[in-house]
Amino acid sequence: MSKYKSDLSNLDEVFEKIENVPENLITVLQKAQEIYGFLPKDVMYHIGEKLGVKPAKVMGVATFYSQFRLEPMGKYLVMLCGGTACHVSGSEKVAKAVFDYLETESGRTTKDGLFTIEKVACLGCCSLAPVMMINGEAFGNLTPEKAVSILADIRKKEAAE
Numbered sequence: 001m002s003k004y005k006s007d008l009s010n011l012d013e014v015f016e017k018i019e020n021v022p023e024n025l026i027t028v029l030q031k032a033q034e035i036y037g038f039l040p041k042d043v044m045y046h047i048g049e050k051l052g053v054k055p056a057k058v059m060g061v062a063t064f065y066s067q068f069r070l071e072p073m074g075k076y077l078v079m080l081c082g083g084t085a086c087h088v089s090g091s092e093k094v095a096k097a098v099f100d101y102l103e104t105e106s107g108r109t110t111k112d113g114l115f116t117i118e119k120v121a122c123l124g125c126c127s128l129a130p131v132m133m134i135n136g137e138a139f140g141n142l143t144p145e146k147a148v149s150i151l152a153d154i155r156k157k158e159a160a161e
């Protein structure tokens with residue numbers, strides 16, 4: 001049985017177009033993330049083999065850069081604004097409450113696969129600070145309680161479906 005689970009043939013085109021050298025590791029990881037939505041372990045291993053980069057080094061690069069996602073995206077992408085206007089309006093407390101409630105941290109997906117949380121810079125609606133965006137919809141004037149209750153409502157709705 002193959003040790004790979006992801007369909008690695010999806011990467012063939014990338015390897016054909018890009019010179020397979022260690023210097024292209026980040027570019028190939030970016031392309032892989034576009035294809036798979038995140039970087040599965042077997043995909044990273046395969047990329048390392050192709051480019052001549054040790055698995056530990058591939059993993060090191062993937063974990064160092066926040067642009068890379070190591071888990072599948074949740075059904076809901078929750079972007080917590082940490083921009084200046086939101087920061088002065090209490091976004092840190094909101095973020096802490098959200099992380100505590102979901103038992104996760106920025107860049108991670110909850111165990112139930114429902115939420116992926118990302119702390120981001122200004123979301124472009126500072127008059128609503130502090131703001132979070134869920135799948136593109138902005139929720140403003142947040143308090144820690146309000147943010148948690150919005151997420152709890154989504155969970156309830158999902159559980160009922």
Ligand code: FES
Nearest residue numbers: 081083086123126
């Ligand atoms: S700083 Fe948060 S929306 Fe602009």
